[in-house]
Amino acid sequence: MDKEVRLLEEANKQSIAISKEQAVQLVQYYEMMIEKNKVMNLTAITDFEEVVTKHFIDSLSIVNIYDIDRPLSVIDVGTGAGFPGIPLKIVFPRLKITLMDSLNKRLNFLDEVISELNLKDIGTVHGRAEDLGRNNLYREKYDLCVSRAVANLSTLSEYCLPFVKVGGVFVSYKGVNLKEELDAAQNAVKRLGGNIKGYKEFSLNETIGRSFVVIEKTGNTSTKYPRTAGKPSKEPLS
Numbered sequence: 001m002d003k004e005v006r007l008l009e010e011a012n013k014q015s016i017a018i019s020k021e022q023a024v025q026l027v028q029y030y031e032m033m034i035e036k037n038k039v040m041n042l043t044a045i046t047d048f049e050e051v052v053t054k055h056f057i058d059s060l061s062i063v064n065i066y067d068i069d070r071p072l073s074v075i076d077v078g079t080g081a082g083f084p085g086i087p088l089k090i091v092f093p094r095l096k097i098t099l100m101d102s103l104n105k106r107l108n109f110l111d112e113v114i115s116e117l118n119l120k121d122i123g124t125v126h127g128r129a130e131d132l133g134r135n136n137l138y139r140e141k142y143d144l145c146v147s148r149a150v151a152n153l154s155t156l157s158e159y160c161l162p163f164v165k166v167g168g169v170f171v172s173y174k175g176v177n178l179k180e181e182l183d184a185a186q187n188a189v190k191r192l193g194g195n196i197k198g199y200k201e202f203s204l205n206e207t208i209g210r211s212f213v214v215i216e217k218t219g220n221t222s223t224k225y226p227r228t229a230g231k232p233s234k235e236p237l238s
């Protein structure tokens with residue numbers, strides 16, 4: 001069975017609507033990632049079926065908890081090989097996306113993907129979240145911040161909430177059994193001008209546990225945050 005058909009089947013199971021053209025683009029992205037993975041470290045998961053579930057469907061599952069199919073400005077903090085930002089852009093083309101990471105080599109790959117797939121209203125920014133979050137070009141400029149597999153929720157909130165406009169949202173892609181992490185981050189989120197609005201668990205393929213934490217930005221982030229590079233991970237806010 002061809003790859004596009006498999007992808008459409010899996011998306012359908014998770015109630016994610018993808019067009020044939022979008023499936024073709026996702027497969028193209030997969031092929032580019034696998035080719036580049038031979039010369040640089042982009043992903044530990046290379047099997048097509050696994051990439052579909054653990055990277056593509058996981059990235060797109062946000063549609064089941066948040067109305068993402070509209071012209072929102074979005075920043076993907078620590079995008080790595082492009083997750084969740086690239087699948088989101090392909091399937092929800094009205095999003096305006098900034099893909100940011102501290103590793104330039106990965107962003108160079110993403111520039112190639114953007115150009116090859118002719119994606120519009122999407123760009124890459126190189127830097128650390130702690131530095132870019134203090135830069136007025138990015139600070140409090142986004143309707144939505146997304147981030148997957150970058151840091152614990154407290155550290156991540158210090159990376160992410162400064163980018164979000166008041167009234168906007170930060171959605172963290174997480175695994176399950178998050179109670180301790182959520183408890184530990186409650187205060188940090190408040191200090192950063194946020195409020196944990198919801199926590200939703202779901203499963204990929206009926207076996208792999210995942211969750212989303214939805215944090216709304218209720219007030220401006222104090223200019224004290226983010227602290228200097230390295231501090232949020234070494235001394236998470238409590």
Ligand SMILES: C[S@@+](CC[C@H](N)C(=O)[O-])C[C@H]1O[C@@H](n2cnc3c(N)ncnc32)[C@H](O)[C@@H]1O
Nearest residue numbers: 078079080083101102103127128129148149150
């Ligand atoms: C484990 S990878 C996850 C990549 C992608 N989000 C995913 O889910 O596959 C973490 C990424 O976050 C980036 N990163 C970690 N700390 C960062 C920071 N302080 N600022 C910007 N990027 C950061 C790393 O360079 C890396 O590409």
